Amino acid sequence: MKYIIAIIQPDRMDDVLQKLEEKEIHLVTVTSVMGRGRQKGVATVYRSHKEAGSLLKKIKLEIAVNDAFVKPAIDAIVAGGRTGEVGDGKIFVLDLAECMRIRTGESGGVAIG
């Protein structure tokens, strides 16, 4: 089991979720986050005072998958999230020690998805 964390552009979220859906990956947690990377922000202006905007809005996706779904999940996120511009984001893959469904008490691979 793996735990996938993806940071993507906010405006790509709908596409990414649709691609995941197509690969039958339904379990996903979405958070609105702020962060920074190599991408330069867009300066905002308030009464002529420019805010450099060092942190940018991003979307964080968290997805727990069985090993067979790791590659399809990554492919889906890339397919939906890539624009080719700086700031498209990152995908991190972590080992997942355990997973339990609270309702039934099932654990392990069957509890995912």
Place this chain on the structure above:
Amino acid sequence: MRKRNLMFGLPLFTALGTGFAGMAVAEEAAAPAVAAVAAAAPPVINSGDTAWLLASAALVMLMTPGLAFFYGGLVRRKNVLSVLMQCMAILCLVTIQWVLLGYSLSFGPDIKGIIGDLSWVGLNGVGLEPHSVYGTTVPHQAFMIFQAMFAVITPALIIGAFAERIKFVPFCIFTLLWSTIVYDPVCHWVWADKGLLGTFGGMGALDFAGGTVVHINAGMAALAAALFLGKRIGYPDKMSPPHNLPFAVLGAGLLWFGWFGFNAGSALAANGLAASAFVVTHVATAAAGLAWGIMDLFFNKRSTVLGVITGAVAGLVAITPASGFVTPMGAIIIGIGAGVICYISVSFCKAKLGYDDSLDAFGVHGVGGIFGALATGLLATKLVNSAGADGLFYGNPGQLFIQIKAVAITMVYSFIASYVLFWIVDKLFGLRASEHEERVGLDLAEHREAGYTTLE
């Protein structure tokens, strides 16, 4: 300046007043020159005038919560409640101050043109009969409560300068002192019978609805606050942007709405002058909002929402002293001037000079008020208001000099007195929040509340 509406009451002389014979009669006999006419025929309450003035008082009341949202939207999340609270606290505090003391100091029987005496303390003698000079066709208490709303919003405007870094209780003490020592005398000078700057036997400065009394007065206090308190931590480069611009737009909308009561209500009657003030208020505001939007487009490549609403408020400020004396075309000139001049003061001058007027209380109210008061000396015409005066553009350069003098006197007195009051309150109680409190935010530090929850 307030238009006297003696003509309304005269032919209608009846015994309407007998039921309240004991109230507010003695001092009316002492009214000046014109009031001699009134003495022959005691004024009668006009229901239309009274209805409009009471509605106007309610409109002006709404401006303070409106201002709270205007300012509240512009601060950071952690300080939103502190600003809303300061506005609501002023609404409560100054209302009581006004009833107990302020109204008497401002409008009570004159002492040498400087201040009212204490004979109306606790509204003693301020009854339901019209006063012979102030709103001669409405109950005296209607005039009093209308004026109370002005006394409330004026110190609330100053909040913009010290937002995000002042302690609550010392702020309340400052507000009470400022209302008593700065607002009440200046109000007396300009609007009271025999006040030294005004048109009731004074120097003849025109201020229809509060350019000097409200805006220059609050604006100079704001400058004193910004200079005395110093900058917020991180100003100017490490500050978060306004946390809720939709709030600011809501607040600006409420201010614009309430301002019809402020300016058109200052006619103290439901008449042509009120309609004229209503029209020029709206026109100048629209012109100023547009002017700021265009300046933004020119200098920053984009028109900003905050720019347009700031411009609109600058227009409201600038038309305030002129609103009973200028034509709609004059209002457009004042609006454009206010938009451009306040834009320059906020965008360029403030950045150059480096003081931290958090929400531009001086840059908009001070500068806009000064411009409006001077523009009144240029554009006023008796064609609009025969009780007013002609300005420079209508062949009377003398009026401009009177305006300049009144502006200068108000600026100097308000700045110095406000600065001294800040100094005294700071020495006694400590005005500025600690560095830790400022970093944590005043909502939590001063009020143990949070404006927003993140979890349900």
